[in-house]
Amino acid sequence: MGISVKGLVKQYAGKPVVDHIDFEIADGELVSLLGPSGCGKTTTLRCIAGLETPESGRIAIDGEVVFDADSGVVVEPYHRNIGMVFQSYAIWPHMTVFENVAFPLRVRRMAAADIERRVGRALERVGLGAFHDRSSQQLSGGQQQRVAVARAIVHEPAVLLFDEPLSNLDARLRDQTRAEIRQLQRELRVSTIYVTHDQTEALSLSDRILVMHDGRIRQLGTPEAIYARPNDMFVAEVVGAANFFDVTVDDRGAATDTSGATFHTAFAPPGSGPARALIRPDKLLIGPDPGGDLGPNRLRGTVRQRLFMGGYYEYVVETRLASPRVLSSAEFAEKAQVVLSFDSGDCIFLLKE
Numbered sequence: 001m002g003i004s005v006k007g008l009v010k011q012y013a014g015k016p017v018v019d020h021i022d023f024e025i026a027d028g029e030l031v032s033l034l035g036p037s038g039c040g041k042t043t044t045l046r047c048i049a050g051l052e053t054p055e056s057g058r059i060a061i062d063g064e065v066v067f068d069a070d071s072g073v074v075v076e077p078y079h080r081n082i083g084m085v086f087q088s089y090a091i092w093p094h095m096t097v098f099e100n101v102a103f104p105l106r107v108r109r110m111a112a113a114d115i116e117r118r119v120g121r122a123l124e125r126v127g128l129g130a131f132h133d134r135s136s137q138q139l140s141g142g143q144q145q146r147v148a149v150a151r152a153i154v155h156e157p158a159v160l161l162f163d164e165p166l167s168n169l170d171a172r173l174r175d176q177t178r179a180e181i182r183q184l185q186r187e188l189r190v191s192t193i194y195v196t197h198d199q200t201e202a203l204s205l206s207d208r209i210l211v212m213h214d215g216r217i218r219q220l221g222t223p224e225a226i227y228a229r230p231n232d233m234f235v236a237e238v239v240g241a242a243n244f245f246d247v248t249v250d251d252r253g254a255a256t257d258t259s260g261a262t263f264h265t266a267f268a269p270p271g272s273g274p275a276r277a278l279i280r281p282d283k284l285l286i287g288p289d290p291g292g293d294l295g296p297n298r299l300r301g302t303v304r305q306r307l308f309m310g311g312y313y314e315y316v317v318e319t320r321l322a323s324p325r326v327l328s329s330a331e332f333a334e335k336a337q338v339v340l341s342f343d344s345g346d347c348i349f350l351l352k353e
């Protein structure tokens with residue numbers, strides 16, 4: 001097991017900011033921690049790294065218990081088998097690139113020849129093979145970030161922790177570096193936690209996503225599962241664009257909105273009564289209005305906005321009670337009368353929050 005966290009609690013001034021969380025990360029797996037600002041992502045990471053002392057819980061890294069409140073085990077950060085990349089990179093400006101990357105090995109009192117070899121290899125891996133002697137002050141943001149990654153992997157840790165490592169980079173460099181981090185993580189097969197509040201980053205990078213809110217875990221699952229089957233409204237909105245329809249669920253599990261449209265779902269509804277039907281923009285099909293009675297899982301509407309996104313259109317379609325977004329390669333003019341339809345497998349009912 002790469003990382004195991006059980007019953008973790010971290011409080012500041014008596015207020016829990018990490019509130020009894022449990023999760024496990026398999027060997028070589030990349031899990032994103034996704035959630036709004038202040039939900040406890042950095043604090044969770046710092047507890048695993050040993051930079052904070054939790055009030056209770058147990059943390060194991062690569063099978064070794066590094067923190068256990070009950071038995072009083074607290075392993076020092078430098079003795080935990082981890083590498084960490086911070087949002088700020090934390091590159092030391094007075095040191096060369098080589099010395100920055102060598103630091104974790106010097107702390108571990110490794111022999112000079114081994115340090116030379118390992119630092120060289122780590123810098124090669126991040127594409128900075130020619131930068132050994134460069135002063136850290138003469139690096140671009142993207143290069144500093146690579147130095148931080150090289151320093152995190154140089155001692156071949158069992159676990160990598162990333163805290164929003166790309167947030168200081170411009171959009172293009174961010175896309176490129178994200179792909180490189182994923183590639184590197186796969187090659188090294190190192191269990192990784194990747195903190196972000198960028199849903200696209202979490203969806204594209206992760207084996208699984210852990211959605212946090214107010215110090216607790218709302219859902220842990222594959223990107224596909226979290227996108228298609230969120231547990232609640234919060235998760236639905238954190239991961240991907242969401243269309244919601246106010247409906248009333250009957251005892252048989254079907255729902256109607258007050259305009260009389262009927263929604264069927266392939267999944268067990270959360271109970272009867274007021275709820276919201278969630279259908280993602282890519283799961284609403286748009287077509288011409290055939291007229292007459294439409295039947296279930298169909299809504300009449302008018303195209304209010306059409307944006308050409310290159311390869312597909314993004315529409316805003318006004319129906320009687322909502323104006324969902326729809327992605328489609330089919331072309332309809334603004335003001336066109338259309339019918340939106342969806343599959344029962346792409347509609348889920350969530351309780352109102």
Ligand SMILES: Nc1ncnc2c1ncn2[C@@H]1O[C@H](COP(=O)(O)OP(=O)(O)OP(=O)(O)O)[C@@H](O)[C@H]1O
Nearest residue numbers: 012013017035036037038039040041042043044197
């Ligand atoms: N040293 C500290 N002393 C007191 N409160 C703290 C301390 N560090 C963090 N907090 C509080 O704990 C909560 C969680 O903070 P944390 O940094 O873990 O959030 P985060 O999810 O990483 O947010 P962000 O996305 O903004 O980085 C916040 O309310 C924060 O104000």
Ligand SMILES: [Mg+2]
Nearest residue numbers: 041042043163
């Ligand atoms: Mg943070």
